[in-house]
Amino acid sequence: MKELNLRKYKDKYRFIKDIYKPIRNELRINNKRITYSVYFKVMTCFLEELIKEIAVEKSKFTFPFNLGKIYIKKEIHKRPFHVQIDINESEKRGELVRYKVPILDDFYNKLVWERPTTYKRYKILPLNKFKKLINKVKEY
Numbered sequence: 001m002k003e004l005n006l007r008k009y010k011d012k013y014r015f016i017k018d019i020y021k022p023i024r025n026e027l028r029i030n031n032k033r034i035t036y037s038v039y040f041k042v043m044t045c046f047l048e049e050l051i052k053e054i055a056v057e058k059s060k061f062t063f064p065f066n067l068g069k070i071y072i073k074k075e076i077h078k079r080p081f082h083v084q085i086d087i088n089e090s091e092k093r094g095e096l097v098r099y100k101v102p103i104l105d106d107f108y109n110k111l112v113w114e115r116p117t118t119y120k121r122y123k124i125l126p127l128n129k130f131k132k133l134i135n136k137v138k139e140y
Contacts, residue, residue: 016039016040016043017036020036020039020040024036024039027039050070051130051133052133054070054071054072054111054130055072055130055133055134056133058072059071066116067115067116068113068114068115068116069113069114070111070112070113070114071112072109072110072111072112072134073109073110073112074107074108074109074110075107075108075109075110076106076107077103077105077106077107077108079103080102080103081100081101081102081103082100082101082103083098083099083100083101084098084099084100084101085097085098086098086099109134111130111134
């Protein structure tokens with residue numbers, strides 16, 4: 001029987017640990033190396049401030065060193081529904097189970113990161129927090 005690969009999205013992301021490993025020897029404060037826990041706290045605080053800057057204040061954020069810009073863009077839905085995969089039901093049946101979910105809004109808010117091609121695979125990690133805040137604010 002063929003094994004279903006339902007969690008393909010995990011290959012698309014780079015985690016904070018993956019970014020920390022190659023640069024851990026260069027990260028120093030007062031000639032002491034920064035531990036992963038401190039680095040993780042700094043990154044999460046930075047990303048939370050970034051979320052507030054973009055979602056609440058509705059502004060563009062430009063990264064230094066030509067890493068690109070992040071902003072929220074309002075777009076029109078082009079179809080009346082979208083297709084979701086039910087992972088739990090697919091694992092039970094052993095085959096891919098899809099169902100259509102109606103889209104109730106005419107517009108949606110998209111988080112856009114215009115970045116150079118060398119950073120194409122990098123995503124914004126606390127995307128769940130972004131989505132919750134964007135859904136609270138709603139007006140863009």
